[in-house]
Amino acid sequence: MYRIARREDLTPEIHLFEIEAPQVARKARAGQFVVIRIDERGERIPLTVADWDRDRGTVSVVFMEVGKTTRKLATLKAGETIANFAGPLGTPTEIENFGTVVCVAGGFATAIVVPVAIALKEAGNKVISIMGFRTKDLVFWEDRLGSVSDEFIVTTDDGTYGRAGVVTTPLTEVLERQGNIDRVVAIGPTVMMKFCAAATVPFGVPTIVSLNPIMVDGTGMCGVCRVTVDGATKFTCVDGPDFDGHKVDWAELMSRQRTYLEEEKLSLEKWRRDAASG
Ligand SMILES: Cc1cc2nc3c(=O)[nH]c(=O)nc-3n(C[C@H](O)[C@H](O)[C@H](O)COP(=O)(O)OP(=O)(O)OC[C@H]3O[C@@H](n4cnc5c(N)ncnc54)[C@H](O)[C@@H]3O)c2cc1C
Ligand code: FES
Numbered sequence: 322m323y324r325i326a327r328r329e330d331l332t333p334e335i336h337l338f339e340i341e342a343p344q345v346a347r348k349a350r351a352g353q354f355v356v357i358r359i360d361e362r363g364e365r366i367p368l369t370v371a372d373w374d375r376d377r378g379t380v381s382v383v384f385m386e387v388g389k390t391t392r393k394l395a396t397l398k399a400g401e402t403i404a405n406f407a408g409p410l411g412t413p414t415e416i417e418n419f420g421t422v423v424c425v426a427g428g429f430a431t432a433i434v435v436p437v438a439i440a441l442k443e444a445g446n447k448v449i450s451i452m453g454f455r456t457k458d459l460v461f462w463e464d465r466l467g468s469v470s471d472e473f474i475v476t477t478d479d480g481t482y483g484r485a486g487v488v489t490t491p492l493t494e495v496l497e498r499q500g501n502i503d504r505v506v507a508i509g510p511t512v513m514m515k516f517c518a519a520a521t522v523p524f525g526v527p528t529i530v531s532l533n534p535i536m537v538d539g540t541g542m543c544g545v546c547r548v549t550v551d552g553a554t555k556f557t558c559v560d561g562p563d564f565d566g567h568k569v570d571w572a573e574l575m576s577r578q579r580t581y582l583e584e585e586k587l588s589l590e591k592w593r594r595d596a597a598s599g
Pocket of ligand 1: 382
């Protein structure tokens with residue numbers, strides 16, 4: 322069993338759990354993920370490592386409540402345990418001194434971008450960060466991402482904080498203004514990553530995205546997480562989750578993400594009914 326050492330509510334629907342998992346903490350690197358299961362009857366879900374403390378033997382994950390499992394997870398308190406916490410899984414994000422890198426974060430994925438931005442900065446890159454949220458109340462870790470960035474831009478879709486609009490506008494402006502952007506790392510909702518990748522095509526800037534298809538085992542066995550990249554089938558859990566955003570078949574990914582929409586809805590409704598009836 323894996324104990325929740327600390328819980329922090331970053332926004333009403335985005336939570337941080339610091340979990341005691343020394344084996345994972347020892348090896349975790351930016352861009353990798355864990356597969357968790359709340360209890361022995363629960364489904365397995367992947368969550369990216371947001372932070373780790375090798376001395377304390379803890380790993381932090383940040384998750385957004387979207388369906389049954391993430392809502393059930395959000396009911397747990399510090400001191401309680403989860404049954405499984407397997408990882409680190411996946412290929413770490415490629416980190417080297419590229420030159421100038423733009424990190425784009427969307428919503429909950431800010432937590433995933435922070436360790437990547439820290440590692441890029443430590444490798445000697447100039448880091449320009451753009452983080453986008455739907456509205457002011459959902460903004461978190463502005464200080465963490467801001468403190469490792471040479472330039473930092475916040476956007477909200479509704480204009481309640483920072484610049485009004487979506488992240489692709491400042492991204493395009495940075496690319497137009499500075500001719501020397503060497504790489505873009507964009508992590509967030511699939512649609513955001515798709516449009517970030519489209520925005521960088523005219524500038525020929527390599528663009529890395531972190532894909533989040535449906536996953537089951539997370540170890541390359543089931544094939545559920547398959548995506549098409551540059552015409553070839555890849556398993557996100559072992560070949561990724563980072564891929565070249567210019568080569569991802571976005572239409573196929575989005576269609577596959579919707580495969581179990583009806584089942585996911587029914588599962589959430591049943592869990593809510595069961596929870597209400599005690
Ligand atoms: C490699 C990898 C890493 C991931 N890392 C994280 C992470 O660090 N933090 C995190 O919060 N999530 C992360 N995810 C997504 C997370 O695994 C899903 O949110 C989770 O499996 C949903 O389970 P559920 O039962 O709560 O919802 P489901 O019942 O599976 O889904 C409910 C509904 O929410 C939609 N949905 C799923 N994910 C999202 C999303 N991100 N935004 C909006 N709608 C969504 C689904 O399409 C569906 O309609 C990651 C996914 C992958 C593949
Ligand atoms: S999740 Fe099963 S192969 Fe990737």
